Amino acid sequence: MNDPNNHDPNDNLLDLTDDERLALVVERIEAKFLDYNGYDFSRRQNIALNIFFELSQEMRGREMFYAVCMAIPHALFDLESTMYILEDEETFALAACSSGKCDKESVQPWSDVMNHRLTIKGEDMYIPIRGNPEYNDMLTFEPPHNVLGCFVMRPSSGLPGHIRLFLEKYVNRVGYQLHHRIIRARNREHIAFIKSMVQDIGHNVIVPNMYFKLYFNRLKRKIEELHLTTTTILAEMNKAADPEQIREGNRLAQIVGGIEAQYQEIYSHYESTSMFLETLLRRQHFEEGRYVLDKRDVNLRTTVVDPMVERFRHRFDEQDIRFSLARECAEDQVIRLTLDRGLIAQVLDNLLSNALKYTEDTSVDGGRKERHVSYGWKVVDDFFGPDKPGIRLWIASTGNPLDLKEPLEVFKPGFRAKNVASRPGTGHGLYFVRQVVELHGGKVSYTHTDQRNVFSFVLPFERS
Structure with missing residues (x-):
C-alpha cells in the first residue's frame, strides 16, 4: 500500500463535487x-x-x-x-x-x-x-x-x-x-499479448492442473488399501497377543491415520487453489477486460464459508490466535445465494488473510492478553430497500483502529493505513474485495468496535 501522504496532486481532483x-x-x-x-x-x-x-x-x-x-x-x-x-x-x-x-x-x-x-x-x-x-x-x-x-x-x-x-x-x-x-x-x-497468454494459460496451466485430481484419486485409493491392509495386520497381531507387536501395530495405524489427515489437508488446499486459478484466469475476464461473474445457486455456508474457515483454522492455531464462529450464528444454517463461488471465496480468503496478518493482542477478563478472530453472518432486512434483504458476512479481529480519513478509504487501490504500513502487503486485496462485492450488487464496510476491526460485506439475499 502507498503512503497516504504521498499522493499525486491530481488525486485531489477525484474528491471534488460536480459543481467544483x-x-x-x-x-x-x-x-x-x-x-x-x-x-x-x-x-x-x-x-x-x-x-x-x-x-x-x-x-x-x-x-x-x-x-x-x-x-x-x-x-x-x-x-x-x-x-x-x-x-x-x-x-x-x-x-x-x-x-x-x-x-x-x-x-x-x-x-x-x-x-x-x-x-x-x-x-x-x-x-x-x-x-x-x-x-x-x-x-x-x-x-x-x-x-x-x-x-x-x-x-x-x-x-x-x-x-x-x-x-x-x-x-x-x-x-x-x-x-x-x-x-x-x-x-x-498489450491486448494481443493477453489474448495469446489466455490461450497459453488454458493449455499450460488449467488443463495440466486437472490431471492432479486424477493423481489425488489414485493416491486416495492407495491410502484406502493401506487402511485395509493395516486393519488386517492389526487383527493378526491381536490374535498373537504379543504386546510388542500390538504396540507396533497401533503405531502403524497412527502413521496411516496421519498420512490420511495430511492427504485431506493437501487435497483441501488443492481444491481451493484450483478454484482460485480457474476463477481468476477465466478466459472471459481477459476478453472483456473486467471480472465476468459465473453466478450459480449455492449454499453459502457449505460451499464458501466452511471450506475457507477450514483452510485457515490451523494457520490461526499456529499463530496462537483464537478463531471462532460468532455465538449468534448457527453452524447448520442453510443460506442459499446466487453468486460466483470462486470470486466470493477469494473475497473471504482476502479478509481472513488480513486478519491473520494484522490481529493484535487485547485485554480480556482478568487482564489477560488474547488475540481473537471471529466470523459470522446475519440476514439484514430491507438492506437494499423495502423487502430487499441482504446477507452480511463479517470478519472481526482484535486490534487498534486503522488510521483512516473515512471508512471506505481502506478499500481504495493501493491504500495502506499509516499504522500498518510496516507490515507486508500491497494494498490490493481489499480493493479486490470491493470490486467483486460491488459486481454482485453488494456493499463493503469497515468499522472498529469493542476493540475489534470489523470488515464486512453484504450481498443481496432472496428468501426461498
Missing part, C-alpha cells in the same frame, strides 16, 4: 481564452490547428500521422520538416521527412540541438516534441524532460518571433497526439 469540477474547468477555459488572445494567431493559423486536430483523428497509421504533422508547416510557411522520435532515454530515431529525399542521420543522440529547448542552428529550427506528463507512466521509459522527440524545420531564417511561437504551440499539440498514439499502439500490443 465544473467551476475548475470553466476557470481553465477562461485562462485559455486569455492565452490565445495573447498569442494573437492569425485566422489562418487558428484554422490550421483545427485542421490538424481533425486530420490527426481521421488518418490511420503512424506514417499518415507524420505526413499530417509535416503538412501544416509546409502549407502555412513553406517549411520542410524532419521528425525524430525518442526510442530510449538517450537516442532519437529518424521517423519521417517531408521531402522525398531525406539526407538526415537515421539516429542522433541527445545533444546541444536535440534536447528539451527550442534551438536554432543555421537554417534548422529544433523544437522538442513534448508529451502529456499525466501519461508518462504508460510509456516503456520515463522521457527526459517530458520530451518524446524533436521536430526539425527549415529554413528558419527570417521567421518572425510570433511565427516561432505558433510553431512551438503547434508542436506541443503534435506531442500530445503522438503520445496518445504511442499509448494506443502499446495497448493494442
Whole structure:
C-alpha cells in the first residue's frame, strides 16, 4: 500500500463535487481564452490547428500521422520538416521527412540541438516534441524532460518571433497526439499479448492442473488399501497377543491415520487453489477486460464459508490466535445465494488473510492478553430497500483502529493505513474485495468496535 501522504496532486481532483469540477474547468477555459488572445494567431493559423486536430483523428497509421504533422508547416510557411522520435532515454530515431529525399542521420543522440529547448542552428529550427506528463507512466521509459522527440524545420531564417511561437504551440499539440498514439499502439500490443497468454494459460496451466485430481484419486485409493491392509495386520497381531507387536501395530495405524489427515489437508488446499486459478484466469475476464461473474445457486455456508474457515483454522492455531464462529450464528444454517463461488471465496480468503496478518493482542477478563478472530453472518432486512434483504458476512479481529480519513478509504487501490504500513502487503486485496462485492450488487464496510476491526460485506439475499 502507498503512503497516504504521498499522493499525486491530481488525486485531489477525484474528491471534488460536480459543481467544483465544473467551476475548475470553466476557470481553465477562461485562462485559455486569455492565452490565445495573447498569442494573437492569425485566422489562418487558428484554422490550421483545427485542421490538424481533425486530420490527426481521421488518418490511420503512424506514417499518415507524420505526413499530417509535416503538412501544416509546409502549407502555412513553406517549411520542410524532419521528425525524430525518442526510442530510449538517450537516442532519437529518424521517423519521417517531408521531402522525398531525406539526407538526415537515421539516429542522433541527445545533444546541444536535440534536447528539451527550442534551438536554432543555421537554417534548422529544433523544437522538442513534448508529451502529456499525466501519461508518462504508460510509456516503456520515463522521457527526459517530458520530451518524446524533436521536430526539425527549415529554413528558419527570417521567421518572425510570433511565427516561432505558433510553431512551438503547434508542436506541443503534435506531442500530445503522438503520445496518445504511442499509448494506443502499446495497448493494442498489450491486448494481443493477453489474448495469446489466455490461450497459453488454458493449455499450460488449467488443463495440466486437472490431471492432479486424477493423481489425488489414485493416491486416495492407495491410502484406502493401506487402511485395509493395516486393519488386517492389526487383527493378526491381536490374535498373537504379543504386546510388542500390538504396540507396533497401533503405531502403524497412527502413521496411516496421519498420512490420511495430511492427504485431506493437501487435497483441501488443492481444491481451493484450483478454484482460485480457474476463477481468476477465466478466459472471459481477459476478453472483456473486467471480472465476468459465473453466478450459480449455492449454499453459502457449505460451499464458501466452511471450506475457507477450514483452510485457515490451523494457520490461526499456529499463530496462537483464537478463531471462532460468532455465538449468534448457527453452524447448520442453510443460506442459499446466487453468486460466483470462486470470486466470493477469494473475497473471504482476502479478509481472513488480513486478519491473520494484522490481529493484535487485547485485554480480556482478568487482564489477560488474547488475540481473537471471529466470523459470522446475519440476514439484514430491507438492506437494499423495502423487502430487499441482504446477507452480511463479517470478519472481526482484535486490534487498534486503522488510521483512516473515512471508512471506505481502506478499500481504495493501493491504500495502506499509516499504522500498518510496516507490515507486508500491497494494498490490493481489499480493493479486490470491493470490486467483486460491488459486481454482485453488494456493499463493503469497515468499522472498529469493542476493540475489534470489523470488515464486512453484504450481498443481496432472496428468501426461498
